[in-house]
Amino acid sequence: MPTSQTPTTIEQPEKKRRQVRPRSERRQQLIDATIRCIAAHGLSATTMQLVTREAGLSLGIANLHFRSKENLLTETLRHVTREYNEGLLGILANDSPPSLAATLEQLLDFQLSRGVTQRQKMAVWFAYYGEAGARPVYQTICSASDRLAARKTEALFEAIISDGQYRDRDARQLATGYLALIDGLWLSLLVAPRDLNKARAKAVARAYLQQAFPKHIA
Amino acid sequence: MPTSQTPTTIEQPEKKRRQVRPRSERRQQLIDATIRCIAAHGLSATTMQLVTREAGLSLGIANLHFRSKENLLTETLRHVTREYNEGLLGILANDSPPSLAATLEQLLDFQLSRGVTQRQKMAVWFAYYGEAGARPVYQTICSASDRLAARKTEALFEAIISDGQYRDRDARQLATGYLALIDGLWLSLLVAPRDLNKARAKAVARAYLQQAFPKHIA
DNA sequence: TCATTAAATGAATGTTTGTTCATTCATACT
DNA sequence: AGTATGAATGAACAAACATTCATTTAATGA
Numbered sequence: 001m002p003t004s005q006t007p008t009t010i011e012q013p014e015k016k017r018r019q020v021r022p023r024s025e026r027r028q029q030l031i032d033a034t035i036r037c038i039a040a041h042g043l044s045a046t047t048m049q050l051v052t053r054e055a056g057l058s059l060g061i062a063n064l065h066f067r068s069k070e071n072l073l074t075e076t077l078r079h080v081t082r083e084y085n086e087g088l089l090g091i092l093a094n095d096s097p098p099s100l101a102a103t104l105e106q107l108l109d110f111q112l113s114r115g116v117t118q119r120q121k122m123a124v125w126f127a128y129y130g131e132a133g134a135r136p137v138y139q140t141i142c143s144a145s146d147r148l149a150a151r152k153t154e155a156l157f158e159a160i161i162s163d164g165q166y167r168d169r170d171a172r173q174l175a176t177g178y179l180a181l182i183d184g185l186w187l188s189l190l191v192a193p194r195d196l197n198k199a200r201a202k203a204v205a206r207a208y209l210q211q212a213f214p215k216h217i218a
Numbered sequence: 219m220p221t222s223q224t225p226t227t228i229e230q231p232e233k234k235r236r237q238v239r240p241r242s243e244r245r246q247q248l249i250d251a252t253i254r255c256i257a258a259h260g261l262s263a264t265t266m267q268l269v270t271r272e273a274g275l276s277l278g279i280a281n282l283h284f285r286s287k288e289n290l291l292t293e294t295l296r297h298v299t300r301e302y303n304e305g306l307l308g309i310l311a312n313d314s315p316p317s318l319a320a321t322l323e324q325l326l327d328f329q330l331s332r333g334v335t336q337r338q339k340m341a342v343w344f345a346y347y348g349e350a351g352a353r354p355v356y357q358t359i360c361s362a363s364d365r366l367a368a369r370k371t372e373a374l375f376e377a378i379i380s381d382g383q384y385r386d387r388d389a390r391q392l393a394t395g396y397l398a399l400i401d402g403l404w405l406s407l408l409v410a411p412r413d414l415n416k417a418r419a420k421a422v423a424r425a426y427l428q429q430a431f432p433k434h435i436a
Numbered sequence: 437t438c439a440t441t442a443a444a445t446g447a448a449t450g451t452t453t454g455t456t457c458a459t460t461c462a463t464a465c466t
Numbered sequence: 467a468g469t470a471t472g473a474a475t476g477a478a479c480a481a482a483c484a485t486t487c488a489t490t491t492a493a494t495g496a
Contacts, residue, residue: 020462020473042352044262048454058475063455065473123351130348132409133341134260143410150413176406176414177422183405184398191350192361195368196394204395211429238443238492266484276445281485283443438496445490452483460475466468 026065027075029055034076039123043073043131074137077128080121081145092152100160101216104209107156111182112202122190150175157212164215174212181208244283245293247273252294257341261291261349292355295346298339299363310370318378319434322427325374329400330420340408368393375430382433392430399426 021029033055037046048069052059066072091106132138157171157178185201209217239247251273255264266287270277284290309324350356372393379387403419427435 018460018462018474023473026473039351042349044349045352047452049452059454059477060456060475061473064475069454126344126351127348129405129409130345131260131262133257133344134263139409143413146406146410147413173418173422173425176418177399177426180402180406180422181395181399182402184400184402187347187401187405188364188394188398191347191357192364195361195365200391200394204391204398207391208395208426236444236491241443244443265482267482277447277484278445278486279443282445287484439494440496441492441494443490443492445488447486447488449486450484453481454479455481456477456479458475458477460473462473463471465470 023065026057026061029057030062030065030072031076031079034072035080035120035124038076038127039120043127046073074141076124077138077141080124081141084121085145085148088149088152092156100156100163103156104160104213104217107153108202108205108209112185112198112205119190122186126187126190146179149179153179160213160216164213166213166215169212178205178208178212181205241283244275244279247275248280248283248290249294249297252290253298253338253342256294256345257338261345264291292359294342295356295359298342299359302339303363303366306367306370310374318374318381321374322378322431322435325371326420326423326427330403330416330423337408340404344405344408364397367397371397378431378434382431384431384433387430396423396426396430399423 030051033051034046037050037054041050048059048062051072052062055061062069062072066075087110088107091103091110094103097103128138129142132142154171154175157169157175160166161169161171182205185196185205188196189198189201206217248269251269252264255268255272259268266277266280269290270280273279280287280290284293305328306325309321309328312321315321346356347360350360372389375387375389375393375396378384379389400423403414403423406414407416407419424435
């Protein structure tokens with residue numbers, strides 16, 4: 001049941017009309033394709049051919065909108081990082097927070113829910129972490145993001161400690177531990193999805209928070 | 219003040235006498251060089267040239283003793299993993315353990331001490347984790363190792379819970395959390411060594427264990 | 437001392453890679 | 467309708483790559 005759209009031409013295989021689109025849109029398109037490629041093939045197997053084909057565009061376009069491959073990869077990391085930070089700040093830098101307990105719950109939900117999308121992001125995240133030891137640019141971007149998350153989490157924990165009048169609790173240490181735990185759980189979800197699912201990961205993280213702040217989480 | 223060692227030849231630049239060595243020794247030499255290269259340049263920038271030069275050997279030798287680059291990389295991951303597992307089993311599969319409390323302390327020491335060497339190993343570890351999503355071989359090796367660590371840690375925690383008659387403690391959940399915490403701390407040590415040192419990381423991990431098993435750790 | 441064996445070498449090979457740029461053509465303005 | 471602009475294309479290119487293999491040479495035994 002062929003649905004010929006142009007009966008005049010004899011089966012020209014996918015003529016693919018050329019489109020002109022604004023720079024920002026093309027950049028986003030290429031970054032999205034890069035994320036999918038890294039998740040599917042790994043960072044070291046991500047080539048310009050693969051990325052541009054995945055984006056449905058021509059080979060030369062990535063060098064037109066980003067100067068080089070290195071730049072495209074850096075911008076991709078920056079994008080994923082910024083996205084995560086914005087989500088985090090939406091919860092932790094809220095000017096009118098509902099309550100400390102609710103904020104804690106939101107944080108947990110944010111870090112350990114989200115469907116398949118987040119799974120792709122995790123793959124990207126750790127691909128760059130793996131190279132961070134060797135590439136100062138990656139290290140700078142990653143550690144700047146980590147530091148922000150650490151500061152904000154620490155501030156939240158300090159407020160909770162003060163509010164609950166908890167004794168013998170160090171906000172900085174608890175924040176370091178909590179964020180490390182979340183990273184570790186993400187890693188397990190990525191590498192051994194058979195042994196750990198999101199529900200159990202969330203239960204583990206919640207248990208940590210319950211030990212720390214029993215009055216603020218159910 | 220030139221210290222000519224061979225005055226008979228006119229400054230032959232490093233003649234480098236060829237040596238014949240057993241296969242196992244060459245393999246180890248190449249694996250060690252691979253580890254150093256990955257730590258210094260990252261997995262994607264680790265070439266055969268770099269590895270063989272780092273080992274002080276010729277270009278073709280890696281393909282002689284390992285069949286291919288892919289095989290060399292796989293064997294390197296296997297080596298690092300095996301080394302870690304042996305250290306872990308030395309503590310957790312000890313037939314005559316000193317005491318549960320001492321075993322816990324040993325575990326903590328093992329996972330968060332060790333000088334520069336371990337730092338190189340961490341870089342390797344995470345470089346492979348980053349690619350694990352795309353390469354089934356890496357995923358298999360990593361998750362098999364993780365599963366072993368999980369089983370042994372869980373068994374230890376079960377014994378401790380029983381011994382201390384702790385209530386409302388789930389050994390599996392605590393083990394998952396503890397190992398994720400250790401992974402996360404390693405990651406922080408690797409990516410943001412300025413924000414976290416080994417002493418603080420150890421304090422964080424110890425705090426987790428203290429919350430879980432207060433009678434078994436100081 | 438010489439012959440034999442196989443480990444070690446590195447120049448050569450074919451493939452893959454990021455990047456360039458002359459050409460094409462969609463779009464907007466006159 | 468005609469023209470100017472620059473986004474998009476992909477063939478072509480040089481550099482880098484893993485791998486091969488003819489040659490060299492250390493080690494061994496006769």
